[in-house]
Amino acid sequence: MARPDALSKERIVEVAMEILDAAGEGALTFRALGARLATGSGAIYWHVADKDELLAACTSDVITRVMAGVGATAAPRAAIRAVALGVFDAIDAHPWVGTQLSREPWASPVLQIFEGIGGRLQALGVPRRARFNAASALVNYILGLAGQYAAGARLLPRGTRRTAFLGAVAARWAALDPAAYPFVRQVAPQLRDHDDREQFLAGIDLILAGIRTLR
């Protein structure tokens, strides 16, 4: 043991995240990983059970850091917003995290988010019975965005300006059948100009406003 170039789960996860960030989810294969680590794919399996475990470890890494960053924000409303924004920013920086969160919602990262949000609901004055539903609603909303954002990243030709992309989609929306899609046509201009992060936060605030009516 203890060769200087030794393989380890940590090193594998580290390189896997580099590949994911640099080239997207499709580029992470055990062969690519082996090449980057100058080894064969078989060696990797000594440290990692399978691809699912590897992706879970990568995701856990990111989300654990996010939750640590939120720390002990005092005000419960601010803390919930901080958790949500932390997750949003993590997905923005690493779109593959979005895929993973919505693909394995029973895994530890989602549980951490659930705890981070649910734990502040009592302080918000939410009655005990309603807390489970309230926390689920917030987490569901976050996971919905996670999947959507990851899908967008999958679609975007690497490096495409997001504004150009939104403009193209907005144009397609505006060209829809007015009889079948009046609402979509109406909001097409807002799609072109909207800010994802702001809209995400507006949704969180909407749910928080709904939660306040439970008191």
Next chain:
Amino acid sequence: MARPDALSKERIVEVAMEILDAAGEGALTFRALGARLATGSGAIYWHVADKDELLAACTSDVITRVMAGVGATAAPRAAIRAVALGVFDAIDAHPWVGTQLSREPWASPVLQIFEGIGGRLQALGVPRRARFNAASALVNYILGLAGQYAAGARLLPRGTRRTAFLGAVAARWAALDPAAYPFVRQVAPQLRDHDDREQFLAGIDLILAGIRTLR
């Protein structure tokens, strides 16, 4: 043309849905499809561009039927709930729809849902400027559930009782570190006994309550 056993996109989609419903997303391959249709995989490509298009066609089929079923429900709040529940029930019956919705949120089925919800917001008294965000929040929430439900279906050994499964997860939640997961431990019993559909609807109502504060 017009042989009695002729292949067609409709027939392919129909059989694909049978496979998806009977054996899950993993079982849908062009080879399996070819076997069921008594043809080779090459013939299928004459009618369908690729697997993505095939899955999109299957999903579109399901969601179009859902939206038609909702029809012209008069009261806007009831209509929004009907759309949401229709989507929920469709995913419950065909979990692969959940995967597909959250994997391709820019595609037509999600747009139909978006229109079906957004179109009623004006009648609900939501100010014009807030409608885009409100509709997005509801759709995001629905897509979050979609992904989660599909993930659950992927995990469940075919035919496992859902209650047994929930009991097992609840037990795992109850066994977590009390210092790190106080909230999750607290709600574990509620997870065991909760009804997915009710909880989903409670989330919709929570967001609708939040939307009402916008008036």
Next chain:
DNA sequence: CTCGAGAATGGAACGGCGTTCCAGATGTGT
């Protein structure tokens, strides 16, 4: 009625994937 062109078919072949297998290298305790 014939027959050629386009539509449609089906099965072989390609490249790539996750995963398994195993012969060998490497470092450690005795």
Next chain:
DNA sequence: ACACATCTGGAACGCCGTTCCATTCTCGAG
């Protein structure tokens, strides 16, 4: 120094989506 467990790396397996192409089928023009 030697046996042994740990660890490595590359070949091989069985799938997958997709492409390719020789063949069959259908129908309208001559």
